Amino acid sequence: MKINRIFQIALLMELSLGTLAGAQATPVPDPSLEPHLFLTLQDFETRKAMVQHEPWAKAALTAVLKEADGYPQDYLNKFGLTRVTAPDKAAQWAHWYVCPETGTHLEFHPPNHNICPDTGKDYQDWPISDVHYHYMHDMLSHDALILGIAYRMTGKEIYAQHAAEILKLYADKYKDYPIVDNYGKQSNWGARVYSQTLNESIWLIDMTFAYDLVRGSGELNATDRAHIETDMLLPSAATVVRGHKEPTNNIQSWINGAQAAVGFELGEKTLIDEAIDGPLGFRYQMKNYVHEGFWIEGAWGYQFYAMRPLTETAERAKRHGMDLWKQEPALASMFHSPLGIVLPDGKLPAFNDSEEVRLYANAPLYELAYENTHDPALLAVLDNAPRTSKESLLFGVATLPESKTSLLASAVFPESGYAMLRAKNNDLSIILKFGPHGGGHGHYDKLGEIIYAEGQTQAVDPGTQLYGMALHKEWDQMSVAHNTITADELRQDQATGKLIAWKNESDYVAVTTSAGPAYKFADLTRSILVTNEYALQVDRAHSTDGRPHVFDFNYHNYGKQTMQLQTMPYSGLPNANGYMHLEQVRRGETIGNITTRFDNEGTVLSLDVLGGVPTEVFQGVAPGPHPAVKVPFVIVRRKGTDAEFVSLFVPHRGDAPTITAMVGENGTITVHGPQWVDTVTLGDVIRYHRSMPVMEKWHGRGLAHTHSASAGSLLF
Numbered sequence: 001m002k003i004n005r006i007f008q009i010a011l012l013m014e015l016s017l018g019t020l021a022g023a024q025a026t027p028v029p030d031p032s033l034e035p036h037l038f039l040t041l042q043d044f045e046t047r048k049a050m051v052q053h054e055p056w057a058k059a060a061l062t063a064v065l066k067e068a069d070g071y072p073q074d075y076l077n078k079f080g081l082t083r084v085t086a087p088d089k090a091a092q093w094a095h096w097y098v099c100p101e102t103g104t105h106l107e108f109h110p111p112n113h114n115i116c117p118d119t120g121k122d123y124q125d126w127p128i129s130d131v132h133y134h135y136m137h138d139m140l141s142h143d144a145l146i147l148g149i150a151y152r153m154t155g156k157e158i159y160a161q162h163a164a165e166i167l168k169l170y171a172d173k174y175k176d177y178p179i180v181d182n183y184g185k186q187s188n189w190g191a192r193v194y195s196q197t198l199n200e201s202i203w204l205i206d207m208t209f210a211y212d213l214v215r216g217s218g219e220l221n222a223t224d225r226a227h228i229e230t231d232m233l234l235p236s237a238a239t240v241v242r243g244h245k246e247p248t249n250n251i252q253s254w255i256n257g258a259q260a261a262v263g264f265e266l267g268e269k270t271l272i273d274e275a276i277d278g279p280l281g282f283r284y285q286m287k288n289y290v291h292e293g294f295w296i297e298g299a300w301g302y303q304f305y306a307m308r309p310l311t312e313t314a315e316r317a318k319r320h321g322m323d324l325w326k327q328e329p330a331l332a333s334m335f336h337s338p339l340g341i342v343l344p345d346g347k348l349p350a351f352n353d354s355e356e357v358r359l360y361a362n363a364p365l366y367e368l369a370y371e372n373t374h375d376p377a378l379l380a381v382l383d384n385a386p387r388t389s390k391e392s393l394l395f396g397v398a399t400l401p402e403s404k405t406s407l408l409a410s411a412v413f414p415e416s417g418y419a420m421l422r423a424k425n426n427d428l429s430i431i432l433k434f435g436p437h438g439g440g441h442g443h444y445d446k447l448g449e450i451i452y453a454e455g456q457t458q459a460v461d462p463g464t465q466l467y468g469m470a471l472h473k474e475w476d477q478m479s480v481a482h483n484t485i486t487a488d489e490l491r492q493d494q495a496t497g498k499l500i501a502w503k504n505e506s507d508y509v510a511v512t513t514s515a516g517p518a519y520k521f522a523d524l525t526r527s528i529l530v531t532n533e534y535a536l537q538v539d540r541a542h543s544t545d546g547r548p549h550v551f552d553f554n555y556h557n558y559g560k561q562t563m564q565l566q567t568m569p570y571s572g573l574p575n576a577n578g579y580m581h582l583e584q585v586r587r588g589e590t591i592g593n594i595t596t597r598f599d600n601e602g603t604v605l606s607l608d609v610l611g612g613v614p615t616e617v618f619q620g621v622a623p624g625p626h627p628a629v630k631v632p633f634v635i636v637r638r639k640g641t642d643a644e645f646v647s648l649f650v651p652h653r654g655d656a657p658t659i660t661a662m663v664g665e666n667g668t669i670t671v672h673g674p675q676w677v678d679t680v681t682l683g684d685v686i687r688y689h690r691s692m693p694v695m696e697k698w699h700g701r702g703l704a705h706t707h708s709a710s711a712g713s714l715l716f
């Protein structure tokens with residue numbers, strides 16, 4: 001306690017001396033040192049005036065100042081330090097920071113403990129031992145930026161002094177950090193402050209902006225500035241550009257962003273030119289990596305991740321006379337695509353290497369997009385989020401007009417390969433994915449779907465684990481982990497599917513898509529119809545090599561599964577392609593309907609797969625978005641040169657509505673509800689008609705269907 005108190009006193013003295021020194025410093029009135037990267041002094045005067053008039057802007061500034069005032073104590077507390085210092089070593093990869101036994105993220109307990117919250121175990125071995133440096137570098141660069149903003153918004157010298165302190169700290173140290181990658185090697189995607197050019201680019205962007213904000217303050221003299229520029233900013237830019245053409249497209253966006261930031265800040269034309277017009281520069285990315293507004297990696301996490309440096313680069317370029325918002329309209333389109341397939345709860349699905357992404361949490365980026373485009377569609381996001389971010393403070397328009405756009409409309413994106421089918425009068429929503437693979441972050445999930453109903457996600461995609469976990473490659477990417485069709489217990493190949501038919505009418509929406517070359521020996525198609533009461537799905541598999549194959553309908557739904565079929569424990573599934581992660585597997589056989597339901601937090605998703613042909617059924621549990629929280633699955637297996645699965649999904653609460661489906665001799669499906677009969681054709685052609693017969697009586701659920709085997713020769 002005594003020691004702590006002495007340190008506290010020392011700290012207070014440092015602070016007050018600092019304040020004193022700050023008060024005495026006279027800012028150099030050199031216009032060439034004024035901020036110019038994003039905002040000029042004149043811009044800051046405008047923002048200050050806005051704070052006076054707009055309550056939201058005042059709240060945003062309060063949030064920034066709260067963070068700024070937390071420095072340095074928040075940093076010291078978090079990492080158990082007594083004075084501000086940057087780590088002496090490069091940080092290790094945050095994806096290592098996971099409990100190997102449970103898949104839960106580790107927690108850092110100062111000074112050097114890496115604790116699994118599930119088991120209490122402390123992991124001390126490299127690389128886990130060096131991951132917390134990542135969070136230290138992150139916090140210092142973020143603090144430098146926040147302090148710089150606080151300085152320009154208040155004029156208080158103490159903030160500039162603290163930001164300058166961080167900048168000088170790294171200028172002193174930067175060149176001493178050796179280059180390392182995630183595996184401790186000196187590869188091209190390794191960096192100095194972090195183990196990836198990606199993370200160092202993110203850090204460098206913030207540090208450059210921080211420098212822009214305080215270089216004209218009295219806290220940095222000419223020697224300090226030269227030290228920061230030549231011993232940190234330029235060498236770090238040189239470090240990150242080594243990674244060009246390296247691993248993924250979003251990383252290249254960050255590298256471009258860092259290069260542009262340093263280039264614009266220091267007037268280095270070669271850096272600017274390469275970042276914007278280079279072979280993998282901003283313009284190239286916009287022309288080649290964005291289709292219908294969707295980022296090429298097909299993962300929402302990475303789309304928004306890429307949008308951060310892309311948006312910032314456009315903003316910086318605009319301040320330097322180059323309006324990329326207008327010249328490269330793909331950038332603005334990236335703000336539209338999420339609106340097309342957002343789920344009713346504001347989340348975007350966990351496709352490819354992504355978790356579910358909360359759209360409204362990305363409102364800070366939409367502030368910049370709106371300021372540049374004044375596109376009323378973007379208000380649908382801005383209206384759903386508080387305007388308290390630093391982005392709103394720095395870039396937001398004074399007042400947002402009232403939004404008139406309805407977010408939730410069905411939509412199809414043929415090139416990027418998404419169909420969003422929404423019921424007209426309730427929240428039943430199905431997203432079908434059939435587009436390009438998605439590069440290194442793609443999953444083998446052609447024709448995969450997510451179903452949302454009754455306020456919850458029902459049919460689920462596991463998304464991704466931290467990449468340091470074996471489960472990521474063994475399960476997350478595998479076809480069997482997705483709600484799709486597989487053949488011969490094999491993983492699908494990388495493939496781009498195709499839109500075959502789409503109808504969006506006043507009372508229903510329906511789609512037919514193919515999986516493209518997902519299997520060399522079979523064609524797969526999936527059709528989905530969504531009405532207000534149910535969804536109907538028809539999956540067709542056709543052998544193209546003339547031989548019979550095993551075709552599986554794989555389905556994963558949150559909740560507790562019950563099935564009207566006797567099943568027995570089974571251990572015959574392969575030990576490969578993800579199947580080894582199916583647990584508590586049971587197997588049954590039937591020629592009748594497969595009737596199952598998933599009770600999911602007060603809601604029910606009833607699923608009937610129509611029978612009529614010999615069918616094997618497997619059920620059990622498998623890893624979900626959190627590997628420790630298992631999700632029930634059902635696999636419905638048919639064999640032959642052709643197989644068809646007609647599935648009826650009925651979401652509800654309480655008693656199940658009586659809805660039954662049957663397939664007629666000509667392939668037409670009739671769906672019988674309490675007061676209506678729907679006649680449906682789902683295939684290359686989509687037809688739908690609802691009639692309301694008055695007096696007819698319907699057979700009970702499960703008895704009313706018949707199934708035609710005329711669709712193909714079904715062998716068992």
Ligand SMILES: [Zn+2]
Binds near residue numbers: 350351352443445461
């Ligand atoms: Zn996936």
